[in-house]
Amino acid sequence: MLHDRVLVRTDIPEGERRSSGGIVIPATAAVGRRLAWAGVVAVGQNVRTVEPGDRVLYDPEDLAEVEVRGVAYVLMRERDLHAVAADRFQGSEDSTGLYL
Numbered sequence: 845m846l847h848d849r850v851l852v853r854t855d856i857p858e859g860e861r862r863s864s865g866g867i868v869i870p871a872t873a874a875v876g877r878r879l880a881w882a883g884v885v886a887v888g889q890n891v892r893t894v895e896p897g898d899r900v901l902y903d904p905e906d907l908a909e910v911e912v913r914g915v916a917y918v919l920m921r922e923r924d925l926h927a928v929a930a931d932r933f934q935g936s937e938d939s940t941g942l943y944l
Contacts, residue, residue, distance in 0.1 A: 845888040852882035901927040
């Protein structure tokens, strides 16, 4: 990875989803602007806030998707991340483990 780039693997499989109430949402259903969680796989040398293994919140629109050895990844800049969830942020008793 170069510069401020972050390579992530999405948590959500493509296809239909199920709501918290149990309703099946087909893959063709239009969903409004929705952020997604993903796991960080690799980071560039200029990335300061995330490490491989962290979970990040990002906007899946207008990002570069790449396939490596049959596995789909998303490539983005560090500034495109909205939040980071990692165990290393849980240092105090009032911490949520999120870095927003």
